[in-house]
Amino acid sequence: MAADRHVRLSLLFSGLRWRAWSSLAMFGVAVFATAAAAFGPIELHSADQATLDGILTATPLANLGLTLLPSTGQGSTASLLGAARSAPKPPSGRPWFGPPITTEQASFTAAAAGQGYTDHLTSRTGACAHLTMVAGHCPVRSGTVILSTRSARALRLGVGEPLEAVFGRRAHRASLLVVGLYRPGSPLAPFWWDQNYFGFGAGSPVSPLLDDAFASPATLRTVPPALVAALVQVPFRAGSLSVDSAGSMTAALSAYEQSVARHDAVLASTELPAALDRVVTTWHTTATIVGVVVVQLVLLALFVLYFVADRTAAERLRDVGLAELRGYRPRSTMAVALAEPMAVVVAAVPVGVLAAWAVAAVTASGVFGPNVGASPTPTAMGAALATGVVGIGATALACRQMLMLGIAGTTDSGRRAPTQRVVGDVVVVALAGASFFELVASGVGGAAGTRDNPLVAFAPGLLALAVGVLGARLLPAVLRVAIRRTAHSPRVALALAVRRVARRREFAAPVMLVTLAVGLATFAVVGWAVDRRNQGVADAFAVGASRVLTVEVRPGTEFLSAVRASDPSGAGVMAAAVERANDGITLAVDASRMPGVVSWPPGLSRLGAAQVARRLVPPGLAPPVEIRGRQLEVTVVADLHADPAPQLVVDLFDRGYQTPERLVLGTLRQGTATYRAGLSGLCPGGCRLVDLAFSWSPPVGSTAVGHAVVSVTAIAASLHDTGRWTGSPSGVAVSGTAAGLTASLTLSPFAPVTLAPADAAGVLPVVVTPSTAGPTLGGGPNLVGLDGQTLTGRVVSVVPSLPRLGADATLVDLGTVERSLSGPFTDVTTQVWLSPAAPAGIVARLRAHGISVVGSDSVVSRQRASAHSGVILAYRLFLLAALAAAALAVGATAFGLAAGARRRGPELAALRAIGLSAPVLRRSVWIEQALSTGLGAVLGVAAGVTAAAVALRSVPELASQVAGPPLDLGLPPAVLAATVAVLAAALSVVAVLGASAVVEAARLESLGGSPT
Amino acid sequence: MTRGGGVDTETGDEGGSTPVPAVDGEPGAGGVPVRLTGVVHLYRQSGADVVALRGVDLDVDAGEMVALLGPSGMGKTTVLRLMAGVLTPSAGLVQVGGRDLGRLGGADRRALRAGEIGYLVQGTTPNFLPFATVLENIWFVQHGARTRGHTPPWDPAQLLELLGLGDLAHARVAGLPRGRQQQVAVAAGLAAGPRLVLADEPTAQLSPEAGRAVIELFRRVNAERGTTVVIVTHDGAIAAMFPRTVTIRDGRVGAEAHHGEEYAVVDGTGSVQLPPDVLDLLPPNTRVRVVRRPDGVELRRPEGAL
Structure with missing residues (x-):
């Protein structure tokens, strides 16, 4: 038996060596197939880890950690710490959560120099390590405390002096010894978990807030427990979570939250599950894209393996014939036929896994970042093994024809039974057709014409294969016409080629293979280009412009004017303000500069950006009445019928300081009078006139009604232009004369009568998203003004999403909404948006105009940051797949020619023997290749383009961008042309060189070769 | 129906090599008779059938050596394939050792080829694995026989020694001269210890010396094991080495020669083919x-x- 095994092995290796090129070709393709199958899961695992790390890193630490609070409002620190100790842990490896941070706080008041202050006595684990002590030491003993330098200054205290603190409503008093002073740190530092312990100056002017006074836990224990609030924070350990344990963590957190709520009366909260949800969503997207690429690549490689096995089967036909001749049992004959291809494929599986692992490991740090490695996961090995098994099946299928031939067939050419071939063709075409129509139907049914569909993984390959099958089967029929037409043609090469291709089935497989490979390459290139284009659009849309600066505006600086002044050309700089209120986000932009700066992709709205920008500014608004100078004078001609006489008040709005100012000019006098008020200290940068108010205060209980006719003759220009003024209440009639503005007032004790410039829109033109289109109080959607007041809008355009703000925001004109301001910005982030045309040194220019940059976001930085994201990397696989598919197409064509050269040698030699020259034969082989490979390439490009048009919108990453800018799934003509050119050039070179080699190999001596 | 003479042992030339041992009592030892009765064979082609044999009657006794002669395309190879069970007759009876091959299934006919029939097809290369050594080729044949429950009478090395090919045992067949390759092919055909050896033009494209050496191998096996040997040849000189020759013409047995004397043959229908001369x-x-x-x-x- 051992000897038998030895001989079997020896025969196996001898056979492989004897057919070295074929064996190597088969091995190479099998390695490629298994490596591609293994590479997908390995790469996916690394991409998933990169995604996990990326999302967790981008999420603030405070959001990832556990925050534990007593669910009843009052609870002991001990129970919180007990809950912290039972925080979820992984089955093995590093704990997910670090040591808990305990915080206890009690509010107190203190006073100095007649000014009361509000403060918190805070004990927080490890706080001293995060404070910069400038005097004294950390409080350790009970009754000691440290203050910030500015709090100490406000309280007029120093180290060693007592702080008299009153807790609660004078329920508890304590004299705390100040043992140290610290310099307040940044409240944004991760240790403080987004809690501002340094809120000096905030709060009520009556009792402003001080920075927290830090003390030891022992000090807090001296305060009545009812006055102490406690919380425990359990920090998440960065890098402790792996892809494999993410699922178990989500489950563990859910169980933990329920457990501590039930058993410890502790409310545990964390945003970790939400972050993990985002991770899982991205994983799904990445997995689908990788699946699309890898599955098709593996299918192509398996088809090439079948092709190579089919071509090499002829070389083993004699072995099988000999086994038949020697009476081998069918099973033994099959072993003779399949031993070599099976051995090759089996050997290729571990090599493929190792190759995939090696490539992934070498490229991992560069592709995914320094902390992400690559490992051969069980899935990868399973995928490689499954591919190996399917590969064995493919080779067996290729050899099956050989096994059917028997001894008599050893001298015949192999043919598959027509019925089986037809059945195979029908199955392929039917599957492709079904997939195609399903994708068409699902795309139409989905939102924005897109829908995630797993069929996308198979459809392009199936479609290309089906087109290839149809092309291969129709080609002979078409060429039969050409046979008749070339019957008497002097073009011998053409006549020969047409007849060969029409009558020999050996050309069918190359047509199918090239169609499939070129189809996949085209699909992949188009997919990559479309995604790249959409990614670029999406990145620009996410940023809002080429670059967005978050800025701080120096008090007194009028933001909009300052930004405009920093770029007088108006081409590349735009002021923007984002109001983030609980009930909505308002994006206010300088509409006059919006078209040139904002990323407004074509198709985002029915109207173009320029038209939308124009409609954001309500027509007919009067220009603001600017008030500047040292004194305000108003001349009024009054005809009064009111007792007492009304007061004349001027309301101004200081645009720089964003504060309303009211000037009382005095009691209105009968006849013509000029009223004056000093503007000293007011409006250094200019004020906007809000209104002239006539305030009437009859005795309490009086029901009298006063009347007055006033003519304002001097306060601003254009007083004669009635359209630029408005009266309130709405019954106030305003008329303009050459002398000035005249109004007949009906005075009421309940509300002042005002005359105001018609420079503010009662209803703001807005661009809304579907989610912000309602409610409709006041006849239009409500929005939050920059001062936090609710405004009413009038929709001028509806877009699926707004640049930078997404699907839950409202867009208004900054200049227009500013005129509605009645107070300072509230919860507003001021930004300067830049286009690529922004002037150089814009930061310095802005600084010169009182605007300093505190943050920056740009398309480039986002693209750099997302370069390691799983989705981006997955799309790069498209390009890799295209290259691989093209290489397989070219390689398989070359192999087919090489295999054909041996088989066709005698035939071509015979043709040479009867007088056909080598150039004629070469041309003949070229034409054969043009007819078969060329047809495959043409059909492949058509199939790839069709597949891209139908399938790309079902790729999840593209399909999920419903709320983003509209997808541009149009074909990229330049990329497509380049792809076709490269493929055509590569296939042409192979065809030309291959044809020469085939003809060269056809020597006359081969006619006297070994008998058959 | 023609009936030939017995084994012509006098023509055996052992050339001083070790005699092939007789295997008296061993199953499979000795030759088997072959009988073809009214055999007609048609090759099915698209459009029309081609009649290869038109009623062949031929008896070959056990242990007889017969050379089939005749012009190309007259049906010699078809007769051999029918005897080997590679083809089944369209009509008529083909019996090997008393078994009607037409009634046997493909598996049974393959089993016959694994043990009882050694069939060498035309040309050298189809009869061996070119990448394997001579020894491995012998093993390859014997492996097929063993899987059919047939125990070859000798091990590979022993067979090669017996045939005077021991020095080639570890040589790769593809690297051998054509004459030696044909000897290896014969050795492979004999490897399972068959009782009927069928060889289709075993000396084609060989030099006369090489051809004679191949025939000598057949004669030795025939003489020493009683194996029935039927070959196809065009070569008159080769045919002259056989005690009996049968000429196939136009799909029928046209003539026979015994020890150099040629006879026309009357077939079962009373027809007789006249000699061309x-x-x-x-x-x-x-x-x-x-x-x-x-x-x-x-x-x-x-x-x-x-």
């Missing part, structure tokens, strides 16, 4: 008068006929 006297479609004589019949043209 008399056709100038009796060209096709000539009416002849059959004259009975005590020792046979005489064919005569009618008076006045040309």
Whole structure:
């Protein structure tokens, strides 16, 4: 038996060596197939880890950690710490959560120099390590405390002096010894978990807030427990979570939250599950894209393996014939036929896994970042093994024809039974057709014409294969016409080629293979280009412009004017303000500069950006009445019928300081009078006139009604232009004369009568998203003004999403909404948006105009940051797949020619023997290749383009961008042309060189070769 | 139906090599008779059938050595394939060792080839694995036989020694001269210890010396194991080494020769093919008068006929 095994092995290796090129070709393709199958899961695992790390890193630490609070409002620190100790842990490896941070706080008041202050006595684990002590030491003993330098200054205290603190409503008093002073740190530092312990100056002017006074836990224990609030924070350990344990963590957190709520009366909260949800969503997207690429690549490689096995089967036909001749049992004959291809494929599986692992490991740090490695996961090995098994099946299928031939067939050419071939063709075409129509139907049914569909993984390959099958089967029929037409043609090469291709089935497989490979390459290139284009659009849309600066505006600086002044050309700089209120986000932009700066992709709205920008500014608004100078004078001609006489008040709005100012000019006098008020200290940068108010205060209980006719003759220009003024209440009639503005007032004790410039829109033109289109109080959607007041809008355009703000925001004109301001910005982030045309040194220019940059976001930085994201990397696989598919197409064509050269040698030699020259034969082989490979390439490009048009919108990453800018799934003509050119050039070179080699190999001596 | 003579052991030339041992009592030892009765064979082609054999009657006794002669395309190879069970006759009976091959299934016929029939197809290369050594080729054949429950009478090395090919045991067949390759092919054909050896033009493209060496191998096996040997050849010199030759013409047995003397053969329907060298006297479609004589019949043209 051992000897038998030895001989079997020896025969196996001898056979492989004897057919070295074929064996190597088969091995190479099998390695490629298994490596591609293994590479997908390995790469996916690394991409998933990169995604996990990326999302967790981008999420603030405070959001990832556990925050534990007593669910009843009052609870002991001990129970919180007990809950912290039972925080979820992984089955093995590093704990997910670090040591808990305990915080206890009690509010107190203190006073100095007649000014009361509000403060918190805070004990927080490890706080001293995060404070910069400038005097004294950390409080350790009970009754000691440290203050910030500015709090100490406000309280007029120093180290060693007592702080008299009153807790609660004078329920508890304590004299705390100040043992140290610290310099307040940044409240944004991760240790403080987004809690501002340094809120000096905030709060009520009556009792402003001080920075927290830090003390030891022992000090807090001296305060009545009812006055102490406690919380425990359990920090998440960065890098402790792996892809494999993410699922178990989500489950563990859910169980933990329920457990501590039930058993410890502790409310545990964390945003970790939400972050993990985002991770899982991205994983799904990445997995689908990788699946699309890898599955098709593996299918192509398996088809090439079948092709190579089919071509090499002829070389083993004699072995099988000999086994038949020697009476081998069918099973033994099959072993003779399949031993070599099976051995090759089996050997290729571990090599493929190792190759995939090696490539992934070498490229991992560069592709995914320094902390992400690559490992051969069980899935990868399973995928490689499954591919190996399917590969064995493919080779067996290729050899099956050989096994059917028997001894008599050893001298015949192999043919598959027509019925089986037809059945195979029908199955392929039917599957492709079904997939195609399903994708068409699902795309139409989905939102924005897109829908995630797993069929996308198979459809392009199936479609290309089906087109290839149809092309291969129709080609002979078409060429039969050409046979008749070339019957008497002097073009011998053409006549020969047409007849060969029409009558020999050996050309069918190359047509199918090239169609499939070129189809996949085209699909992949188009997919990559479309995604790249959409990614670029999406990145620009996410940023809002080429670059967005978050800025701080120096008090007194009028933001909009300052930004405009920093770029007088108006081409590349735009002021923007984002109001983030609980009930909505308002994006206010300088509409006059919006078209040139904002990323407004074509198709985002029915109207173009320029038209939308124009409609954001309500027509007919009067220009603001600017008030500047040292004194305000108003001349009024009054005809009064009111007792007492009304007061004349001027309301101004200081645009720089964003504060309303009211000037009382005095009691209105009968006849013509000029009223004056000093503007000293007011409006250094200019004020906007809000209104002239006539305030009437009859005795309490009086029901009298006063009347007055006033003519304002001097306060601003254009007083004669009635359209630029408005009266309130709405019954106030305003008329303009050459002398000035005249109004007949009906005075009421309940509300002042005002005359105001018609420079503010009662209803703001807005661009809304579907989610912000309602409610409709006041006849239009409500929005939050920059001062936090609710405004009413009038929709001028509806877009699926707004640049930078997404699907839950409202867009208004900054200049227009500013005129509605009645107070300072509230919860507003001021930004300067830049286009690529922004002037150089814009930061310095802005600084010169009182605007300093505190943050920056740009398309480039986002693209750099997302370069390691799983989705981006997955799309790069498209390009890799295209290259691989093209290489397989070219390689398989070359192999087919090489295999054909041996088989066709005698035939071509015979043709040479009867007088056909080598150039004629070469041309003949070229034409054969043009007819078969060329047809495959043409059909492949058509199939790839069709597949891209139908399938790309079902790729999840593209399909999920419903709320983003509209997808541009149009074909990229330049990329497509380049792809076709490269493929055509590569296939042409192979065809030309291959044809020469085939003809060269056809020597006359081969006619006297070994008998058959 | 023709019946030939016995084994011509006198022509065996052992050339001083070790005699092939007789295996008396061993199953499979000795030759088997072959009988073809009214065999007709058609090759099915698209559009029309081609008649290869038109009623062949041929008896080969156990242990007989027969060379089939005849022009190309006359059906010699078809006769051999029918004997090997590679083809089944369209009509008629093919019996090997008393078994009707037409009634046997493909598996049974393959089993026969694994043990009882050694069939060498035309040309050298189809009969061995070119990448394997001579020894491995012998093993390859014997492995097939063993899987059929047939125990070869010798191990590979022993067989090669017996055939005088021991020095080639570890040589790769592809690297051997054509003559040696054909000897290896014969050795492979004999590897399972068959009782019937069928060889299709085993000396084609060989030098006369190499050809003779191959035939000597057959003669030794025939002489020492009683193996029935049937070969196809075009070569008169090779045929002359066989005690009996059968000429196949137009799908029928046209003539036979025993020890150099040629005979026309009367088939089962009473037909007889005239030798080509008399056709100038009796060209096709000539009416002849059959004259009975005590020792046979005489064919005569009618008076006045040309």
